[in-house]
Amino acid sequence: MVAPLLEIRDLQASAGERPVLRGLTLSVRAGEVHAIMGPNGSGKSTLAHVLAGREGTKVTGGTALYQGRDLLALAPEDRAREGVFLAFQYPVEIPGVSNVYFLKAALNAIRRHRGEPEMDAADFLVHVRERARLVQMSEALLQRPVNEGFSGGEKKRNEILQMAVLDPRLSILDETDSGLDIDALKVVADGINALRRPDRAMVLITHYQRLLSYVVPDRVHVLADGQLVRSGGKELALELEERGYGFLAGNGSGGAGPGVTGPEVTG
Amino acid sequence: MAAPVETRDLYLEEYRRRAPDLPGAGLPWLRRTREDAIERLASRGFPTTREEAWRFTDSGPASRAPFAPPPPRSGAASAAGAGPAHPGAHLTFLDGRPAPDLSALPAAPGASVATLREALDRSPAPLEPVLGRLVPAAEHPFAALNTSLFEDGALVHVQKGVVLADPVHLVFLSWRAAEPFRTLPRIVLLLEEGAAATVVVSYTGPAGGAMLTSAVTEVALGEGASLRLVKVQRESVEGFHLDATAARVARGAAFSSHVVTLGAALSRTDLTVALAGAGAECGLSGLYELRGRQHADHHTTIVHEAPQGTSRELYKGVLDGRSRAVFDGRILVRPEAQKTNALQTNKNLLLSPEALVNTKPELQIFANDVKVKHGATIGQLDRDVLFYLRSRGIPEEEARRLLIHAFASEVVDAIPVPWVRETTAAALFTTIGERPDGGRP
Numbered sequence A: 001m002v003a004p005l006l007e008i009r010d011l012q013a014s015a016g017e018r019p020v021l022r023g024l025t026l027s028v029r030a031g032e033v034h035a036i037m038g039p040n041g042s043g044k045s046t047l048a049h050v051l052a053g054r055e056g057t058k059v060t061g062g063t064a065l066y067q068g069r070d071l072l073a074l075a076p077e078d079r080a081r082e083g084v085f086l087a088f089q090y091p092v093e094i095p096g097v098s099n100v101y102f103l104k105a106a107l108n109a110i111r112r113h114r115g116e117p118e119m120d121a122a123d124f125l126v127h128v129r130e131r132a133r134l135v136q137m138s139e140a141l142l143q144r145p146v147n148e149g150f151s152g153g154e155k156k157r158n159e160i161l162q163m164a165v166l167d168p169r170l171s172i173l174d175e176t177d178s179g180l181d182i183d184a185l186k187v188v189a190d191g192i193n194a195l196r197r198p199d200r201a202m203v204l205i206t207h208y209q210r211l212l213s214y215v216v217p218d219r220v221h222v223l224a225d226g227q228l229v230r231s232g233g234k235e236l237a238l239e240l241e242e243r244g245y246g247f248l249a250g251n252g253s254g255g256a257g258p259g260v261t262g263p264e265v266t267g
Numbered sequence B: 001m002a003a004p005v006e007t008r009d010l011y012l013e014e015y016r017r018r019a020p021d022l023p024g025a026g027l028p029w030l031r032r033t034r035e036d037a038i039e040r041l042a043s044r045g046f047p048t049t050r051e052e053a054w055r056f057t058d059s060g061p062a063s064r065a066p067f068a069p070p071p072p073r074s075g076a077a078s079a080a081g082a083g084p085a086h087p088g089a090h091l092t093f094l095d096g097r098p099a100p101d102l103s104a105l106p107a108a109p110g111a112s113v114a115t116l117r118e119a120l121d122r123s124p125a126p127l128e129p130v131l132g133r134l135v136p137a138a139e140h141p142f143a144a145l146n147t148s149l150f151e152d153g154a155l156v157h158v159q160k161g162v163v164l165a166d167p168v169h170l171v172f173l174s175w176r177a178a179e180p181f182r183t184l185p186r187i188v189l190l191l192e193e194g195a196a197a198t199v200v201v202s203y204t205g206p207a208g209g210a211m212l213t214s215a216v217t218e219v220a221l222g223e224g225a226s227l228r229l230v231k232v233q234r235e236s237v238e239g240f241h242l243d244a245t246a247a248r249v250a251r252g253a254a255f256s257s258h259v260v261t262l263g264a265a266l267s268r269t270d271l272t273v274a275l276a277g278a279g280a281e282c283g284l285s286g287l288y289e290l291r292g293r294q295h296a297d298h299h300t301t302i303v304h305e306a307p308q309g310t311s312r313e314l315y316k317g318v319l320d321g322r323s324r325a326v327f328d329g330r331i332l333v334r335p336e337a338q339k340t341n342a343l344q345t346n347k348n349l350l351l352s353p354e355a356l357v358n359t360k361p362e363l364q365i366f367a368n369d370v371k372v373k374h375g376a377t378i379g380q381l382d383r384d385v386l387f388y389l390r391s392r393g394i395p396e397e398e399a400r401r402l403l404i405h406a407f408a409s410e411v412v413d414a415i416p417v418p419w420v421r422e423t424t425a426a427a428l429f430t431t432i433g434e435r436p437d438g439g440r441p
Ligand SMILES: Nc1ncnc2c1ncn2[C@@H]1O[C@H](COP(=O)(O)OP(=O)(O)OP(=O)(O)O)[C@@H](O)[C@H]1O
Pocket: A015, A016, A017, A018, A020, A038, A039, A040, A041, A042, A043, A044, A045, A046, A047, A056, A089
């Protein structure tokens, strides 16, 4: 059996001064799509930020291995260049830097790291236009400053475009489906599906079953109070949608109540 | 014990000795102008930080000791720093003296580009209403030094209705010498009615040497004339650069100024624009990029004297190390200048916790039907934006450069001369953290 692409063990981390993750264990194999759901403030974004190396988050215990290496020891740019991608819940605006310029700088930084030649402007434009079609991103949005004045939905599509251009191995999508209208959700979901590959894995952080009916996950986890309190197949998302998180209450932190499987993934 | 001899006394003595031989000595009006200037210098001396206009800029290092005239040069100097070869007129001064082998003055019908000495010898008449009139020595102590002792400089004179296609380049190159020395470049730009031109003035030199440059530029634009004036200052980071520039803009004329300040340990630029006729307009843009212990002070004054004038001003600064910038933007709207539209913006990016900016708008409005707005910001690189870039694989150093460039691009992109635009952009990209003493946080 192949080693997991991402293996998180007993991860504890704080955001600012506040302890948020309290012993989180999760492993994700290449080819899999995992969904993480959970109440507001339970630590989903913090997990994403810790994996991407954002300053302001601090790991206080546990490990995270990516391709067998200590992910947490790498600088954020090195994580990205090794194939980790985070689609932000709140993408930032970058006035004065055009979207294409930004994407080219990012792709070439990654290509340099891989020992590949940099792409020139003309080749890059062909590449990015082809990728932009995947998320139905207009030429105008490509030329505009990164995310500046983009609508909420356009920002989310821009995150998927970046993922499509940068070709990561492990993508963590933090509520990329939030704030999308029904058509845009379909576009984004199609984009994600088009990027599913046996050598790639994705972690979808979401509040809604709707995305998961388009992008069918292999595993669904519930994050509550800094731990994965429940894991299951795609049916778990439906169950949560019907019953809310309330029915999980009383399971205790990480405790396995009746019918609750542990967060360990088999596969 | 004898009292220490003051710097100004030494300049005064030099003036007494050399006045009969200075260019234009035979012109009574110029002689008077020079006398007034040296008297002003003798009576008031150099400014101290007790004067409001010099509160944040201690010019002491530039005035505590006298700077001698440039030493004579033996042998040809290198053209390094003179910029690439350009089409159009190209007048280079080496240590304040014309360098014919580094100059080219192709004939342009209806326009003349000449050294000021030649112009004063041959046809001084057009200079009389401008030289020493637009930058009054009484208001600028270093201009008083220039006015009393200047030896050369340039006159660009474009006749009525003539449009110069190629930019005119005036290059002032100061080469390092054993002893510190001064240059006093003097520039007059005359555009008659309906004339149009682009003039690039660059002050440049090798990295070392504590030279003093005290420059004065006077600009007179006739009705409907249009001038784009680009000034690039890349002098020795040990040197002192003082520049007083004033423009008088007649009815319907347009003056646009682009100032790029990269060099000098201490620099001070006073730019005064008088919108003297109805519908006159000016656009002032500036970029200062400082590091180490560099200090740059930009004082601008826009005087709306007539109705329907428009002024747009945008100055941006990037400060690293322990550098310090001063921006003082005065807008004066006279009672008759109804329907004035003025917008002033100053934005600063601090790359180091030890860098410092003093920014101050000064609005004096005496007309009631006007639109005048100003704004100033001082900020740092946004940590979240930096992280966003890094999370896409862009190394931190490159991410910083990208954001600095993005910050400056609004001003850089507006520079109307491609080679200046490109070298300015390149200086931003390549020299961050690379200049000597360029402290990083
Ligand atoms: N810098 C910080 N300082 C203090 N507390 C923080 C900081 N960042 C996050 N938190 C807190 O940590 C907790 C977890 O936040 P996180 O953003 O991970 O939640 P989430 O599960 O993503 O929620 P949502 O579903 O609303 O996006 C929240 O209570 C939040 O207020």
